[in-house]
Amino acid sequence: MLLNDSVNQPINRTLNSSSQTFSTVGLVWSSTSYLSVCILTTALLTNCSVILLFIKNPTLRSPFAVYIINLFVANLFQLTLHYPLEILHELYARWWMGRTVCTLFLYSTWVIQAAMCNAHALIALNRLWAITFPHSYRHRHSKRLAIGLCVSVWLYLHACLLPGLIINTRYYEESLETSVCEVKTAKQKTWSCIVQAIAYDLPTLVVFSVYSTVCIWLCLRRKARQVKHETVSKNIRQMASHMDVSQVPHHSPGMASGRDKGRGKGTSSHGFLILTLMTFCVLSCYTPLQLAYTVGIYFETAIPGLYRPAAVLYELITVIDPILFVLALSDLRKAFRRTYLHCR
Template structure:
């Protein structure tokens, strides 16, 4: 038997030597803790919605023609990250809270839980980062983007980001599992033993992408406004109307109108993704940074921010109007 199992140590969370304390703790947990917390029902409902929305989004993604083929892997990468978090990590997190914050599974399961907690969160974060980088590339260097960006480029970038997240996370988790883990009632990284690693991961892997996404969006907005101010009038007039044989004003070429609609849609989606990400993820990550620094944060506040984080995973597949339309079609056809 694994000597780290919760079932064989009197100091573990699975068994308590004092029967009276155990009974009191179970009573308090049943009546006043997670079961009686409104955030519990919200968190469980949000997890179910994440699974439903992202599964429907993936099902509809490959049926829509409104999104270019080379851009689809970025959205699929984001939806898969959301699904992985909801299916593999969130149930273990809820089970931990239902057990009054006592880890009742094996410590091998704890290793898996911590892996999911860190890696999948980083995966989600960098999936959004890649979408921003893609839009930044397309809007600032459109000619290079059209000729260099392919489906292969998308797969290389998404795979590289996934490996990059592992390069940050795995060394710390392996060291914690082998040398620093405290065999107690909770399943968490020993922050005191690896404080520098935790600070670097929190800063560069989680907070830096949010800052980059927000900063990139501001740069795109400024650049677009400057381009509109400096654009000559003649080309704009030419796009808006064209003379025909009978002298009446005609519509702009279909290709130009389609390109303009696609650019407008892409910028609108990017706006929604950026605003929602900053609003839902920044408070939670700042809270995590404060906790790493030794600041005590109320458990209810942490729970509320955790739910706010999950909400972003529901918004991701719904922000694109084309995906929303296709999701609706999928549901109608299935029912």
């Protein structure tokens, strides 16, 4: 995810005009390079440790866990395919690994990053279903459905992104003659704008929209329950004024018992916590870089000083994702303590 910060150059998803930035061919270490290596190492540790929990604990493999595993698989592809090549690309300041590795680098840059964004959107939509229609979610959601949705998204992304990458490899490889591995977005303007909108911007917008919808829905439901409670209390008081206190019913037929209310509230709170934490991470880590890409691809310019910190934040989400779900899911948290801390 490295590129030139010059406002006069169009933004791409890879390092642009690197031969103009550095005149040397040897290693060129920078603070960003050291930070990227630290993030890569930490992210591999966190993602692999959580995936191992799902492997060793079959009880954790619920239908919702399919979406989490799908996200971690996308993270691992990014960590093993993209980030090492990206670090080497930055260190040597020019592309020297040939066309085949360049093709792999561009595939990981465009397809795997889109898979990460869409994996978060799938989790958000799943939480929307679980919170707003819990009865339907419990009876209709299954592992087969979850796997089908995840596979469909991967196929959809390949159908959208591979044509442009293939055309770029076939017709626009002259960039390799100047030691730059990149997609010529300016020469595929229509394709670049469309895939940026539907494969990257739309999933991020879905996460924000789902969170806003759930917040509004929970507020309306809370208000409706309050009105219902006040109405029932009023009816009980009216009944009490016409009969003895001993004849007043302790529970209204329309009211749920304390155990059922607590259970329903806990389920909603559980899903809402995951959605809140994930939305905050997407807002903090994805949005700055998506803004940089959108402005660069649509207007062929760059926002000065935005890309470097935005790229670091984007990399950090691969570290944060496993920590987020371990903290938010009690079963996963217990399995982590039992497996790695040897605590019951």
